[in-house]
Amino acid sequence: MKKIALLPSGSVSHEAILYLLNGEPVEFVHHKLISDVFMSTVEGKSDYSVIPIENTIEGSVSLHMDWLVNEVDLPMQVEWVYPSIQNLIGNAAEFQSNDGTMDYSKITKIWSHQVATAQCRQFLAKAAPQAELEQVGSTSEGVKIVKENPGQGWAAIGTSLGAATHGLNVLAERITDHDNNYTRFVLIGREPISVNRSPEHIKTSILVTLPEDVPGALHQVLSAFAWRRLNLSRIESRPTKKKLGNYYFYIDVMAAADSVLLLAAMGEIEALGCLVRVLGTYPGYAYESEKMEVK
Amino acid sequence: MKKIALLPSGSVSHEAILYLLNGEPVEFVHHKLISDVFMSTVEGKSDYSVIPIENTIEGSVSLHMDWLVNEVDLPMQVEWVYPSIQNLIGNAAEFQSNDGTMDYSKITKIWSHQVATAQCRQFLAKAAPQAELEQVGSTSEGVKIVKENPGQGWAAIGTSLGAATHGLNVLAERITDHDNNYTRFVLIGREPISVNRSPEHIKTSILVTLPEDVPGALHQVLSAFAWRRLNLSRIESRPTKKKLGNYYFYIDVMAAADSVLLLAAMGEIEALGCLVRVLGTYPGYAYESEKMEVK
Incomplete structure (x- = not known):
């Protein structure tokens, strides 16, 4: 049985992974600290770790992204959204x-x-x-x-x-002021995972580090996606740990990493002098609102 | 004396504002919840609120940005960075x-x-x-x-x-694994504030909502900045509260909102069918590392 590391029992992470797995039997390993959730799979004690990656109250998205970028070299294997219902x-x-x-x-x-x-x-x-x-x-x-x-x-x-x-x-029930708060989660691990759901899309997460802090460099990078009509679903600049004012870009592209167009775009961006790193290419699952009742 | 609302005594917010003010006398109003920090200035009980806006462990950056965008209509008046020293x-x-x-x-x-x-x-x-x-x-x-x-x-x-x-x-002292963790703060309030420091730059924060989810729309927006050589120091896509998959972009531009080039760029972006909202145009202060010792 697959082992999955995650935050404590009863957390939003816990509700969210139960939703994704849709009855698939797994063994959960709960940790108080997100760093232990990450390290569990890094050290081979679990097969996957559940990481909140956007819009979460469990930990800090920027810390989690820094971990994915700087401390952990495990690919993202699946992505899904789950409502943050309080x-x-x-x-x-x-x-x-x-x-x-x-x-x-x-x-x-x-x-x-x-x-x-x-x-x-x-x-x-x-x-x-x-x-x-x-x-x-x-x-x-x-x-x-x-x-x-x-x-x-x-x-x-x-x-x-x-x-x-x-x-x-x-x-x-549902006492949050905005009813449409969704948290985005990823599972990181060495192998792909199959779940009892139909994926909504295939996505690739990449990191792009610009050669230097020049006006328009980001624009050049985005040109490589734009003229190929590759849609970006998320873009975020994050300071590197190296130097303040030095940024990398976290970009989600709505295409598989081995698709002809994305491969070409990444090659072009590297030729511009950027560093490109693929964090994962994976299926993404939407939240089906008819299943909203979590009892 | 100016009143400044912020998180509890001894928080990083507290250390950071003391650093920024550089001896300027003010009255602090501490709140446990960041929502109360925001509302204090909205309701006129304080002149400014201290809001961590990037890379913070105090609250959630995405929640704070959502508040700035959806709940509060107070401009950013100053921005500064402060090391997150644990x-x-x-x-x-x-x-x-x-x-x-x-x-x-x-x-x-x-x-x-x-x-x-x-x-x-x-x-x-x-x-x-x-x-x-x-x-x-x-x-x-x-x-x-x-x-x-x-x-x-x-x-x-x-x-x-x-x-x-x-x-x-x-x-x-300084037991964080990475010594170069900086948190970015803003003061929001109705009036500009002067501090005993030399600004490093003038920055303008804007929100751009794209007309629809079309590939390349963001690229078009960035073109307006790129060919004018307006440097962007931060860009971040954030889901709107309206609909999942509907995004706005938070963009920091290294220019004053009334500069000829930025005014022209914003006009052009609006002409493309985007909504543009200025969240503030303000001086930014760097952290001077010779003052690193906080005793």
């Missing part, structure tokens, strides 16, 4: 009013990761302005604290999987 | 060996923000592999916990300002 979690019995509805005014403290809390600001200001907001290192940690301290009117913000893991109730 | 912090007396050197093998637990811990992975694996790593919501929270629980061999990872704030010692 819920108000607690013991429902503590907050029920006589008519059976939830009385959020009974909440004294709300525990969560600070970014999750910030994403639910409007809901909290309206539903439970009296509640004190407490920060912890992850949403699953907050749920655990609430579980371990019953009867005090405490609640947490986290995933419904986190609530289920700790035997608590979802008091209010 | 230190091992504790009560030195607890870890001193007989010859006066630090004995890290006496450390039982290390409290910090998970991203800070991940950034110090190599140091920790070498110096204190026995220590249990505990996650908290911010580095300053970790320092506070260590202060409140003396005699147990606990240490924290955080800023030297955090150590000073809580009356603890820096046991080991």
Whole structure:
């Protein structure tokens, strides 16, 4: 059975990989630190690592990208998006009013990761302005604290999987102010992985380091894609670790790395004096919204 | 006296703004949540808010950028970089060996923000592999916990300002694996601010939303900058909140918004059917490394 390293049980990473695998049996190896998630596969203790790569509250996207670029030499094997759904979690019995509805005014403290809390600001200001907001290192940690301290009117913000893991109730579903927050994940590992889903597209992630900081150099690089009608779905400049003001570009191209056009474009960019490195060429999976209910 | 809203006392934001102000007297208003830091200036309770905008462990860059774009309509007034220096912090007396050197093998637990811990992975694996790593919501929270629980061999990872704030010692300086981690900050507010420093450059941050997802559209936009030799120091695609797969581009241009060339470029880009929004035009300050010692 394949081993997959990821963040703690009940994290968004955990919900997201369960969604991707669609029932495929695997063994999960949970780690508190994203660096340990990376290293698990690097050191051969796991086959794949689940890495949030865009729009995540679990760790730091820039740190994860730096790791992919500087510390780890494992290709991306699959990419998928999963909604970042936060819920108000607690013991429902503590907050029920006589008519059976939830009385959020009974909440004294709300525990969560600070970014999750910030994403639910409007809901909290309206539903439970009296509640004190407490920060912890992850949403699953907050749920655990609430579980371990019953009867005090405490609640947490986290995933419904986190609530289920700790035997608590979802008091209010999807309390994030913007309902369309999606996190992008990749699996890194040595071998391709097959999942029970139809891919939406094939994508290639490349790093381009420009020869020097010259105006228009990026434009020249993009020309190589543009006239071939290769669509870019993401482009991001990132400072190199070498020198401040020295940048590389992270570019996602909607084509396979061995396609004639992309091979030609990369060859041309190298001929311009740029360094090109392929981080992975892989299928990408969309999130099917009819499966939105994660129970 | 100007009021400045920012994250808690002892945070990197706090060290960074003290560096920028260079002795200028201001009043600080600390908030636990970045959303409250933003809202403080929006609601007129402060004159400026300190927002980490690139390469930060305090909150989430993508969340902060989404706020700047979607929730807040305050211009950026100044930009500066500050090194993200993490230190091992504790009560030195607890870890001193007989010859006066630090004995890290006496450390039982290390409290910090998970991203800070991940950034110090190599140091920790070498110096204190026995220590249990505990996650908290911010580095300053970790320092506070260590202060409140003396005699147990606990240490924290955080800023030297955090150590000073809580009356603890820096046991080991600059323990991050890469010494060249810089965080980029902006001050947002209604009025320009003058600081006791010489700016390195003038920069303009703009948002460009492409008319539709067409191959080469970004290339067309960049052409408008390239042939005018306007240098871009950052470019980043970000999903809009409207629809998945719909992107805007965040672009930093090394020119003032009222310069002839940039005005012309923006006009041309609008004529192509793009939406252009100026997020700010402001001086940028480099970090002078001779002042690296933050005591």
